[in-house]
Amino acid sequence: AGLKDGECLVGVILITDASVKKRLVYDEVQLISSVTSVASIAIKNSRLYERARQEARTDEMTGLLNRKYFYEVLNEELEKNREASLALAIINVDDFKLYNQLYGVKEGDLCLQRIADIIRSSVGESGYTARYGGKEFAVLLPGYDLFSARNMVESIAKQIYVMNNRRTDMKLKAVTVSAGISAAPYAARNVKELMENVDLAVYHVKHNGKNGIQVFDMMFRNNSEGNNTRNHTHIYQEYESTIYALTAAIDAKDHYTFSHSNNVAYYATSLATTLGMNEDMIEIIRQAALLHDVGKIGIPEYILNKEGKLTDEEYEIIKGHVEASIDIIRHLPSLDYVIPAVIGHHERYDGKGYPRRIAGEDIPLTARILCVADSFDAMTSKRCYKKAFSIEVAREKLLQDAGRQFDPDLVYKFVECLDNGSITLVKAEETVDNLKEIL
Structure with a gap:
């Protein structure tokens, strides 16, 4: 018996009987019909729930985690990694308002989607990626130290810088990013400190000419007075x-x-x-x-x-x-x-x-x-x-x-x-x- 979600076949129930020659009677057909109907509704509801759950957790434009769910993941991972390193990076797109003014909002949306694809493919299964703000992306890397996190962010920044070179229909300006990195527990004891450290690192890059990466620990602990x-x-x-x-x-x-x-x-x-x-x-x-x-x-x-x-x-x-x-x-x-x-x-x-x-x-x-x-x-x-x-x-x-x-x-x-x-x-x-x- 087929299980359907609308017009789509989503499953099959196989019914067997020891008596091969026995034919189904009307009541048995009705019972099977009822079972398939209930099972189809259950599958449809579970698919709807999963879709709603996914939509509640992800950003509609980029498909990355949204800010609200990212905070949940961040708190969970910080608890899991109390005895290990947890690196966080915020990647802020430089001069994005100007980009929208030059090429229009539609092209600006495509730019954000391409950046999201680069970040998603670079991080893979190693961590979590989120759209943290309008033009900001977050990368959470359990088990990564500051050096490894910086290497990944550098790779992401380089890919973003050259991504518009592939366009053949029109010439677009290169996109640069300002990124900040910090890690717990080495440079932060809790989520609040971790976020503040990363925001300060991004601020430091923005006000030193943009287009750079700053590690919080290096900025505030290793610089001379x-x-x-x-x-x-x-x-x-x-x-x-x-x-x-x-x-x-x-x-x-x-x-x-x-x-x-x-x-x-x-x-x-x-x-x-x-x-x-x-x-x-x-x-x-x-x-x-x-x-x-x-x-x-x-x-x-x-x-x-x-x-x-x-x-x-x-x-x-x-x-x-x-x-x-x-x-x-x-x-x-x-x-x-x-x-x-x-x-x-x-x-x-x-x-x-x-x-x-x-x-x-x-x-x-x-x-x-x-x-x-x-x-x-x-x-x-x-x-x-x-x-x-x-x-x-x-x-x-x-x-x-x-x-x-x-x-x-x-x-x-x-x-x-x-x-x-x-x-x-x-x-x-x-x-x-x-x-x-x-x-």
Whole structure:
């Protein structure tokens, strides 16, 4: 008896009987028909389930794992490889927006599909491949050390670079990638650290000219201190004029926002330094602090300088400065690395903030640092609608809201710095000097 899924024959049931000459009676035919019907439905349902399960785990365009399922695999493999090495690579396509503008979105999709094919065939059964973001791919390699992972990523990058040479219908620009690699447990203890390490490595490549591969361990552990300082200075000088232009635009609209941003930069970087963060992260926090309120350029002055209490409508307009800041920064690809800190600096640790209402460690660490620094300066600064709190009052308010508005660990560390004098209250006349030091 045939088993069907629609019009397709998907199986056969073979029925035998010891009595070869016996003929089937009507009831037996009906029973066999019922069995084949139930079996066909069961097979069809299992195929539908498997298809839905596969679609839920894979990216529709490339066929690679999607981001959500990749995180599940990453957590599982980290547990399995506690006593072995687990390498992770993120491969970010350079200038993909320009590629779409040159050749169109359809050709851009084909480009991503070709890259996915190269990554899939290169990794094979050795690991897992995923489309991590719009133009980012992830490669997870259980049992691979940093050296072996780098060799594989180098091979992938070379294949991607020459893939358009095979096109005979039209000439396309070469595609390059910026890749970051890290490994657990050698350079990371958990998934969060592993992802942060890889993201930092990609960031380092992007801001040193793109088209390269950076291993996290080599970048942060093997470089000399002098090289770090030199690279740090070079990266910062490249964007100095852009940051200065934006901060000057803020000053033209609202002197308070301008001085406030500089004060927040001082408090935030001082806290980050105390936490032992590396120079690149401190620089990201500094630049994010300078730009975190740039969206207030679009808020009417009568709201910014209102002496009385804001109406609900006016408060909603003020809250919109976060999205406005992101809208400005996202048009500056060289500064897009500050977006996580900027978009999260008004989120609350208890999840009652804005704009995304995320909570706890789901809020980026850089944003949690900015939140403490931003609130402390707001409390200790004089505004048209309020007097400045003393440092003692601001200190107590920070402690009262630890675990509610603020990350408690960061509050305790910030208060400790206030108490031992490593962070001091910025006076109004010091703001200009702070600006010179920052820029």
